[in-house]
Amino acid sequence: MPLPKMPTTLASKVDVSKEPKAELTPSTTGQTPLRTKANLTEGVKPTTVANNTTVSTATAPNKPSVASTASTTTTKASEKKATKPANRHHKKASSQGTGATKLFVLDTNVLLHDPTSLFRFEEHDIYLPMMALEELDHNKKGMTEVARNARQVSRTLDDLCTESTNLSEGLALNSLGNKEATGRLWFQTEKLDDPLSIALPSGKADNMILTVVQSLQNQFPQRQVTLVSKDINMRLKARALGLSAEDYLNDHTVEDSDLIYEGNILLPDNFWVKHSKDMESWTQAGTTFYRIKGPHVADFSVNEFVYFEGDSPLYTQVKEVSGKTAVLATIRDYTHxxxxxxxxxxxxxxxxxxxxxxxxxxxxxxxxxxxxxxxxxxxxxxxxxxxxxxxxxxxxxxxxxxxxxxxxxxxxxxxxxxxxxxxxxxxxxxxxxxxxxxxxxxxxxxxxxxxxxxxxxxxxxxxxxxxxxxxxxxxxxxxxxxxxxxxxxxxxxxxxxxxxxxxxxxxxxxxxxxxxxxxxxxxxxxxxxxxxxxxxxxxxxxxxxxxxxxxxxxxxxxx
Missing domain, CATH: 3.40.50.300 (P-loop containing nucleotide triphosphate hydrolases)
Structure with missing residues (x-):
């Protein structure tokens, strides 16, 4: 079913006092009407004008709907963050919203790399080109990890389709219980062949996916359409064509290898000055225990090694952490x-x-x-x-x-x-x-x-x-x-x-x-x-x- 084109009426000339339900009526080109609660122009407010034709007042181009960390595929961070999965740092879009949600076009390698990637984009929408489905079918045979992932993605897509009667309305990604995925999944249901700015071989799968991204960007100029791919050359070609492309980083546990948990902490020189008050110590089975309280305790993890070097070195292991109180135990000296x-x-x-x-x-x-x-x-x-x-x-x-x-x-x-x-x-x-x-x-x-x-x-x-x-x-x-x-x-x-x-x-x-x-x-x-x-x-x-x-x-x- 053809996708609706963006309206040409300027937002400043449209009466926004009335807001009917999100619905697209037939355009002047004779397209088949598409009725849906969350269509591909989601994030754009529909408005009624005198001729009873529904048009849209678009937000500023390329204005994100949430903070700079809203996208689970953000390639640059303003600062290094703690060692948590990337998607846990994203803020949900407010009910008012500051702009349109994004539309992510997934390359096949993203699905083969992470079968759960469909549910990793929170409030944003996902678009699957027909060529991506074709490549999933080519990779489903065998006992390799890639083949297993391809079969898992196919089963997930089939389960999503059974929850909807009309693919043209999009599939709710949270219908299978993934509550964080509030966007919708769209399949390519029509031929999208807008010409690229540079002539590329038409038979290659990557170039066909790039053509889909170009077509979607032309149809929805007020919405950010982004290609997500693990293929570096694919992203380079997309950027050379003037298209938005990002790596899939949601599978990254940390954004920088320097942030990986090391398992040990060097105590500062003034540690005992700040933590010696109310300190308790006792010996059990040849091991000395210390119960300490202070501001640095909050940074400790159970079984982490904390040590102090100097004239009186001390090597201990964290045995218990409760609020601002921790129990440290001396370790065995295997250097002897x-x-x-x-x-x-x-x-x-x-x-x-x-x-x-x-x-x-x-x-x-x-x-x-x-x-x-x-x-x-x-x-x-x-x-x-x-x-x-x-x-x-x-x-x-x-x-x-x-x-x-x-x-x-x-x-x-x-x-x-x-x-x-x-x-x-x-x-x-x-x-x-x-x-x-x-x-x-x-x-x-x-x-x-x-x-x-x-x-x-x-x-x-x-x-x-x-x-x-x-x-x-x-x-x-x-x-x-x-x-x-x-x-x-x-x-x-x-x-x-x-x-x-x-x-x-x-x-x-x-x-x-x-x-x-x-x-x-x-x-x-x-x-x-x-x-x-x-x-x-x-x-x-x-x-x-x-x-x-x-x-x-x-x-x-x-x-």
Whole structure:
């Protein structure tokens, strides 16, 4: 059904004293009337003139309906914000409104990247070109993440269509229970082929979507029509044609990688001056506890490490936060050789914090971030071997990782599941060799640690993520390596495999993301770091200093 054209009557010459229900009557071009409560010119006030023809008084062009943060795809922020999902910062449009709501045209890659993107635009409307539906159909077959997302989007669209009898009136996005999505979904129901300012090949899908955006902008000049795409070249072409285009940033947990939660806080020099009043302290099972009150307590999170360095250094972990009161507990010093873990001692402050998390039985979920050579895999393996072979806390170690190639793919690999995963587990082999060598060279290490490499490897299982769905791990020590290449949905699939008595350790370096369309802000490990922050049974630490070699440290900084 053709879309109504914008009226040509000037707003200053229209009587706005009467406002009938939002309704479009047939235009002089003989178009079929479109009756809807929220049509594509939503945000524009209808007005009755003497000839009983409904026209519209438009607001100022390109004037947003809400504050500068209204769009969930805003590409520039006026200031850095806290580590919360981007859509939580958006203000709802008031009932009066300061302008028209926006119309977002979604590229197919947005739907394939985030199947829930349809409900992420709050009060704004969404338009789906027919070519986007065509590309969804092409990508629905297979067992890949993209194919699963395509099928999920198709099912969601089908459910939305069953709630409406007329697609030309638009579909209410909140009809399926998504209350934050108050806009409407529009399908392309007519041919839109307004010529572009630059001639482009007509058979390419991207160019056909750009033509739709151009046509909508011509039909609704008083409304902001924006293309949302994850494809950088698509956005560049749109801007070259004079069209509005933005990246989809709603999946970003943080807007800047510098805002990622680090898991530790350096206390200021005057901390005890402001917090020593009414302070309580006691000792229990060799651990000293402090109950403090003061203004800095509000910034603490449970299981976060707070430390003070100087003549009398203090390293503590937050055990409880209630209003302006917090309970701090001293931690175990794993830098001392007598507290070594499978022959490994912490070489710096962050490694000491990491081992306190890895060796704590009350912590079920640990995330470790850090550049190459900071010791993430080594610390996790040492903690796992100690708790599997010595304390018998867990039955075995299960290790997996995202199989994303850095260079060109080498093709299919022969053998069983574990044999196929061996080429991806070079880090496991390197660290096991180091741990086995340390165990044999150190005479103070118990004989159990000098077990042969074959016995150690018999307690380590290498699994592929492709076969994780439906499994349940009982009393396992699970290590997820290279987690920066996982999407939030994949992270959820893996973490929800944990059964009673299982500990999961996620490790990654967000500076080495190889998965297309993933960034530091949208990576799965960034997502879980933010969502598990403050949970009493989880902990996170960002390792800062490399300990691999002076060459590796210099390369990380200089290259």
């Amino acid at each position: 050789p007598k507290n070594n873990v499978w022959g490994v001692s912490a070489r710096n402050r962050e490694q000491n914090f990491a081992l306190n998390l890895l060796m704590n039985p009350d912590i079920d979920f640990v995330t470790l971030l850090g550049q190459a050579g900071t010791g993430k895999t080594l610390l996790a393996l040492a903690a796992g071997l100690t708790q599997v072979l010595e304390t018998k806390r867990y039955t075995e170690i299960i290790m997996t990782r995202a199989t994303v190639s850095v260079g060109e793919d080498i093709g299919f690999l022969p053998g069983t599941e574990e044999e196929k995963m061996q080429p991806w587990m070079g880090a496991l082999e390197d660290n096991l060799e180091f741990l086995n060598t340390r165990a044999r060279q150190d005479s103070s290490i118990q004989w159990e640690r000098s077990l042969s490499k074959e016995i150690i490897q018999s307690h380590i299982k290498v699994k592929s993520m492709n076969f994780m769905r439906g499994r349940t791990f009982l009393n396992k020590f699970v290590i997820i390596d290279e987690a920066q290449n996982l999407t939030p949905k994949q992270m959820k699939t893996l973490i929800t495999r944990a059964g009673p008595g299982t500990k999961i350790v996620c490790m990654g370096n967000i500076a080495q993301i190889d998965t297309p369309y993933l960034t530091e802000g949208s990576s799965g490990i960034t997502y879980v770091v933010d969502r598990f922050k403050g949970w009493p049974h989880s902990g996170h630490i960002t390792l800062q200093k490399g300990e691999r070699s002076r060459l590796a440290d210099y390369a990380s900084d200089a290259l």
